[in-house]
Amino acid sequence: MAEFELLEGLSPDERRQFLAACTPRRFRRRDIVCHEGDPGDCVHLILAGRLLVRVTTPLGHAATLTMLGPGEMFGEQALLSPEARRTATIVAVTDAETLTLNRVQLERLRREYPQVERFLTTSLAAQVRRLSAAVLEALYLPVETRVLRRLADLAARYGDGGGAPTVIQLTQEDLASMAGTTRATANKVLRELEDQGVVRLGRGSLTVLDRARLAKRAR
Template sequence: MDPGLLAALPEASRRAVLAASVRRRYARGEVVFHEGDLAETVHLVAEGRAAVRRGTPAGDTVILAVVGPGELVGEMAMLSSEARRTTTVVALEPTVTMTIAFGELDRLRRDDAAVDRFLLELLAHRVRRLSDHLLEALHVPVEHRVVRRLDALCRAYDGGTHGPTLLPLTQSEIGELAGASRPVTNRVLRRLEDDGVVELRRGAVAVLDRAALARRARG
């Protein structure tokens, strides 16, 4: 397994974290954990990708992020005295995670300062990302947010090939990530399709011109 984020740890610390973990497999559409569940573990994504979802006051569910290999999910529950899940995580494809019990993680943090610093840096990164998304939601036009989320998804799904990058998400799900309505998202995607940047498929979007999409995301 490519340790991804764990590459920031010294070799001995990385081996200790992986030795304390348990490998779990999830089928496409299977729930890793539900919002509101009691939390006892964190998950390091080893293979595949999963959607992080949260319920809204209106009773809907929206996607907040897509996580892939090397990313952690479920670590925020460690900061809560009630240790409840704040989101629902669902596998978007066959997914493997390495799970670590909170007790084991606490032991590693006490025994290894590098692990403790790593977790603090990870949480600081999450706070910065949330701040960036809030600033974007307040000041970036919604159409441009859709393009930015597409560009970010391309990086998450990049398979290192020269062909199209397939994003197995519906237009509604892409809109949720951008904080955009489905009609607005459809309008942006249709415009990109007319320009040969993407191709709309059933339940997915294929990005045909990564460079053009990246230029529009920066614009």
């Protein structure tokens, strides 16, 4: 089973009891897990699958921010306030499984285990740092570098830790959105990487064949 930072510090018995109290959810590829603006009534712990985080821009377009996978979670911000709403739409890009934790359960954890409160604070601070870094990249890095960095980040996060090819269920349009550019620009960068044997392009997926070379190019 995936490991969750939220539950670090709990004993094995406490962790098992807690997870047993969660509600399992299953989603098929392309299912909408939640919509931006929905009431924030639960947090999801991801057991399996990949999910995309999308938001609506001021012009009404959908922008992809990032991809989430096993061991990660989403929805914790919405649980911190009774009036909070979902800040993003979550879409399953593969079949996925989650465990849901409602507000009452999270509040009990926060009261009983100080490490949970610390984790939530640390998690929110990390999100602020990531957003600040993304703004700096958008302002000062060439667009080609941003595309390379987003792809390298995904390959590092979801690879097997070795040298095996990493298949990322992601469209070129989604990758372009993460990098803050157009699909045409992302496609140009990807075609060059394909010619160099670094990636292989597929329908709705990207396979990273050489993570080391990609990481070097993304610096």
